[in-house]
Amino acid sequence: MLPEPYDLLPTTALSPQSVAAGDVLFRQGTRTRGLYVLKSGRVHLERVGPNGERLIIHRAGPGTSFAEASVFSERYHCDAIIMDAGELVRIDKSAVLAAFGNPDFARAYACLAAQQVQAHRQIMEIVGIRRAEDRVMAGIVAGFLDGTVVDFAVRLQLTQETTYRALRALVEAGRVINPSRGTYRLA
Amino acid sequence: MLPEPYDLLPTTALSPQSVAAGDVLFRQGTRTRGLYVLKSGRVHLERVGPNGERLIIHRAGPGTSFAEASVFSERYHCDAIIMDAGELVRIDKSAVLAAFGNPDFARAYACLAAQQVQAHRQIMEIVGIRRAEDRVMAGIVAGFLDGTVVDFAVRLQLTQETTYRALRALVEAGRVINPSRGTYRLA
DNA sequence: GGCAACATATGATCGAAGTCATATTCTAGA
DNA sequence: TCTAGAATATGACTTCGATCATATGTTGCC
Secondary structure (H helix, E strand, O other), rough: OOOOOOHOHHHHHEEEEEEOOOOOEEOOEEEEEEEEOOOOOEEHHHHHHHOOOEEEEEEEEOOOOHHHHHHHHHHHHOOEEEOOOOOEEEEEHHHHHHHHHHHHHHHHHHHHHHHHHHHHHHHHHHHOOOOHHHHHHHHHHHHOOOHHHHHHHHOOOOOOOHHHHHHHHHHOOOOOEEEEEEEEEEE | OOOOOHHHHHHEEEEEEEEEEEEEOOOOOOOOOEEEEEOEEEEEEEEEEOEEEEEEEEOOOOOOOHHHHHOOEEEEOOEEEEEEOEEEEEEEHHHHHOOOHHHHHHHHHHHHHHHHHHHHHHHHHHHHHOOOOHHHHHHHHHOOOOOOHHHHHHHHHHHHHHHHHHHHHHHHOOOOOEOOOOOOEEE
């Protein structure tokens, strides 16, 4: 099943495909065919700078969509390169454009987009906190410590080691409790 | 004039207002009235954690909108506090919801939202680069060094000093040229 | 059960980015 | 024109997060 709001589209708009590591999904400058939903694997979006510098624009992970803006553009503005093999679904550009005629789809799309923007803004604020201890605390308050500490550290743009040390410091300061190995909660 | 796509809305949906530093625009838990476009001044969006920790969710600057997700929510999920006095426009929630019945508005909204998401992803990738020199280089390639170096440094989540030093190092390495005081370009 | 892979956890060391200080140049405005 | 404030620029010092290393605990799988 596709994530909202793309579950509202007819199946004729969807092209599932398997990809292998190293495959190039699309290239900067080629005609846009639509956006993609990644079911499994990893994809890098890269842009080539004026002097040939390769700049990673985005690293897409399982369960996320990418190249959404291509729906509103004639050409792709970056390369999409498969890092780890996986399954993905291409969603046809014209079908999405047509779907905006359906107010339910439009509202569902806008709702998700607004939430994404809000989430990004929040992560940027948190990542902007310099002290690891404050950053980790903010991350916990924001509810980011749901999975493993390793994933949490990645979200905070910190190393695991620094994250563990910050967690311990917060526990020692009484601001966080550590009821069992690997689980942390606000005090 | 309002930024796209809100310029497509009828003026009856808009409520301009002046605000002073310290004013509270809305509080977490109060009924949503709509989103805001900030013409001048500065606004902080803050959420209060379970134990009373104040967490800045977003700092809105001139020319940007905020609380977009409130259009799809019954209650505000954060406080909006005016940091610097300015002018803003409230955009009525029901008018926006109704406007999604207009495919042109829906497409314009989605186009802008998709671009915003893409821009956020890119900034997050760049901010995730640890070495200041690499980060500054990526920032230049991405075209972020359009205004002052100070603004550039803020966007990169680096201090001005580190940014200046990285710029100098890049100039010395021949990767960037510094035709005149305060101007830098790719070599 | 036993093993491999991974998450948790912490110590030691180093380097890079932050902080503080200061000087110069530029600009806007009284 | 003079001045206040901001941007540019760089030096000295410190700190904190990254890196490398290592050990233990946990989980899934053959």
